[in-house]
Every structure is written in C-alpha cells, then in structure tokens.
Amino acid sequence: MKVIKTIKDMQALVQQLRRDGQSIGFVPTMGFLHEGHCSLMQRARKENDVVVLSIFVNPTQFGPNEDFDTYPRDFERDEQIALKEGVDYLFYPSVEEMYKENPSVSISVINRVDVLCGAKRAGHFDGVATILTKLFHIVSPHRAYFGKKDAQQVAVVHGLIKDFNFPVELVAIDTVREEDGLAKSSRNVYLTEAERTQAPVLYKSLRQAVEKINQGETNPDRLKEIISANIQAYTSAEIDYVEVYSYPELQPVTTVTGQVILAVAVQFSKARLIDNLIIEV
C-alpha cells in the first residue's frame, strides 16, 4: 500500500491507472476507521482492480461550534487497517494541500438538507459536497462507496453525482450491526450498561414499522407512532426525530410508496444515536 499526500501525485497516478484499463474503487473517509469503513473497503476490494482510500478530516463540513479540532485522529492505526483490508493507495493530504486561499467558486446543497440531522447543521452538506467534488476530481473513481448509516449523506451525494453528471457510480452499503441489531458506531461506547441493553430497540422498532408496511400500512404518521411508542416504552432515550421520507429526495410523503426511508435519532444520557431503514414499497 502506498501513501500519497499531494493532489498532483494522486492525479498522475489515477490517470495512468485509467489508461491501463484499471477500474478504481474509492472510499472517502475522515479516518478513525471502524467496521463500517471496513465493509466499504471490502466491497470496493471485490468490485474494482484498484482501491483508493482517502483520510481527510474536512474542516469545511464542521460548524463553528462543532468538534473539528478534537475529532479523533489515529493515522498509524488507520494505516494498519487499510493495509489489512487490501487498500492499494491511501490518499492523505493536509488541509493546506486541499484548500488554497481565496477560492473563487463554491457549492451549495439546496435540497435534501433541511431535514433529519441536516436541519441542525447549516452548511455541513455544502462542505461535504465541496470536498467530494474535489476528491472525485483527484481520484477519478469508477465507483465511490458510502455507508447507508449516513443516509442523508448518501442522498446528498446521489444528488451531487446526478445534477453535475459525475461519471462516478455511487455504491451505498448496508449498515453494519451488532448481533442484537444495534448499528455499529464509535459513539456506542458512550452508552451506559443499561442504555446498551435498550439501544437495539431503535432497530427493532424500525423493523416493526417495516413489518406493518408489509402488512399494508401506508400512513406515514401511524408508522412514526409505532416507532416512537416503542422507543418511549423500552428506552430512557429522548427522541430527537422519527421521520418517514421519500428517498433519496427526502421529501415528506402522505402515503408510503416507492422508495422511502424510516429514520430515527435519539439522545441517551451521553450518546446521540441514529439509525434508519431504506425500503422499496
């Protein structure tokens, strides 16, 4: 595995790989890799000749009161994980390499942002869209891999690729879960022992709602009630949101049809957890 730190080197490399007829799979991350990232790398490894992983904690997607400075970083550990997962090239640029002074263009995400977690993170997805535009131009991937855990991010990337005609295939990977169904997350360590036993209720309640849909329920409000009632009955968490939207458009629906997302966010004493299921009705 080769670590590449400059845009120029990365671009020269991928242009040569493309001339050689190699397919390129790309996993963009902010590092501090966990099993979710590993499932992306594994899928990319299966589907492409070459796998590129990027590690870049992107300042432009953090708000002024968010944790850019304290965001966890451990490059040496990440490097070992990437190596083990069969990554060929690790793109690891500095902030100075990625952002020059006085940019003259900017990208705004004007849809799919004012809902779910995006409602409270103004500008977050503008930063995501900007860094991905840059990374796609630097890595020139055939396929780019994202986890469905961040379903809103996947929806935004879907819009970015479609609206700007990027010649990149978006591959969205199912959320990796513990045996009891809890979505894996680095935040799970903040759960108390009691909360940890309650936390699988998020996934279970989403599954119950899907079962209701399979039985013919099409009213989004009743589905939200099922999910909310379950979480309130069986956990001590405070509900942030329970939503049913069309997907990837993230528009409210009056009747559940087509592709929809059931999404939930809750606050335990110290851990904020999110989960979702995307289904085709």
Add this chain to the structure above:
Amino acid sequence: MKVIKTIKDMQALVQQLRRDGQSIGFVPTMGFLHEGHCSLMQRARKENDVVVLSIFVNPTQFGPNEDFDTYPRDFERDEQIALKEGVDYLFYPSVEEMYKENPSVSISVINRVDVLCGAKRAGHFDGVATILTKLFHIVSPHRAYFGKKDAQQVAVVHGLIKDFNFPVELVAIDTVREEDGLAKSSRNVYLTEAERTQAPVLYKSLRQAVEKINQGETNPDRLKEIISANIQAYTSAEIDYVEVYSYPELQPVTTVTGQVILAVAVQFSKARLIDNLIIEV
C-alpha cells in the same frame, strides 16, 4: 464527424476513448460559430487525438432580461464548420437533457465576478460554472479551449478548475483580429461605416498602454488615462469601463506587476465592443 445528443452516449464514448489512450480536446460553445471558435478548434485539433465540440445555448447563464430566446442559432451551418475544422464528435444536447427538475446542488462564483462585464450580469458566471462542471464530467477532456476575448470567463474557468481540482488543462487562445487589429466579433456588423474605421482604436490604445508599461510605467491610473484619452479623441463611442486588474484574480492593483489585464468596453451607436490584453510584467 458524429453528432451525439445524450449524456449517456457521450460519457460511454469518452470513457472508451480514454481507455484506448486517446487524448481529448474540448471546445465548449453556444454555437453560431465564427472565426474565434475556429481558432479554438484548430488548436484543439493540433494538440489532441480526438476533438469534441459542444453546442449548447445554456439558459442558466442568461439573465431574466437577456436574450436566451433570440440568441442566434444555426445548427446546420455550425455542423458544416465543425466538419471542416476536423471535429470528431459534436455534442448537441437539448435543455431537457442537460437540466433535470429540482436540482439539489448549485455552484456559485464568489470571486472574479463583480468586475468588468460581470458587474452587470448577476448570476451569469454561476450559470457558466455550472454548465462547464457538467460538460467537463460528460466529456472528460484532457484539455479545454477558451478564447481570451472573454477574459473574465477564462479567469472564472481558471478558478473553477483550480478550486475544484478538475483534471483538465485550461488552454486560453489569443483573440482573433482583423488586419487593422479590431477583435473579431459577431457584433462588428452592427457598426456604422464611420464607427468601423474608428473601432481599431480600442486595440491600438491597449497596445499603446502596453508600450508605456514596457517603458517603465507602473501606475494603473495613468495607463487607464492613456486608453480612455485615445478612445475619447478618436472614436464616437461611449466608454463603459477601462480597467487594469491582476490576472486571473481580477483584483485592483496599485502598481502594475506580475500578470495583468488591460480591459475595455465601449458602446457605439448600436454595437457594444469589448477588448483586452493580458500581459506578464
């Protein structure tokens, strides 16, 4: 020469060309081709294995009071010119093909726009940046060709490519001129006979200013005075602007150094003419 009307066909073609190791030169236009465009096609023909010309009158770069509907179009004539210049592929999509409903992302040009002609055309360069982003993703060119006549457009494209790391080389081509120095333009036909004899003064006064720079003049205000005085003395045109900026940043300069642009726009009775010289001091 093959005419291609869908994004899908164009993308499939260029991906195959790239796998075959072919270099791609791209000339994006709004059609109604003239000698300026021909010089771009000729240069692209010299420098690349494959030349792609696009013809697309882009609605998003026209203001509400501008002439999108009446903008001149003559596809059959353009097709003959492209054929004669050795173009391999003519990308000619419809507005519906290029712009789907409800886009979720947008590009804004936040620098280099509030000066020169851009000062009066709010949103124009946002439209230019958006359509070029899309076309670059559709055509995947190694090199893209633009005329220096639209120096501000070249500056904006320079920023777009640099800020978003497009793997595209910008090639800016010198303005094509009549024998007496007048920049070729489809608008020159609107000049009266008397105005036509005066019009070369624009270029001559820019040349005189450059001569002064070569003699050691570094004060931008004095250079502007020379240009303005010439135009006022020898033409009946009304001056819209005479400017000296750093290039491609388009920032005011207090002393003429580095790369600078001398730019002028005037209004004759019916024709608005622009001209510029970009020099390295």
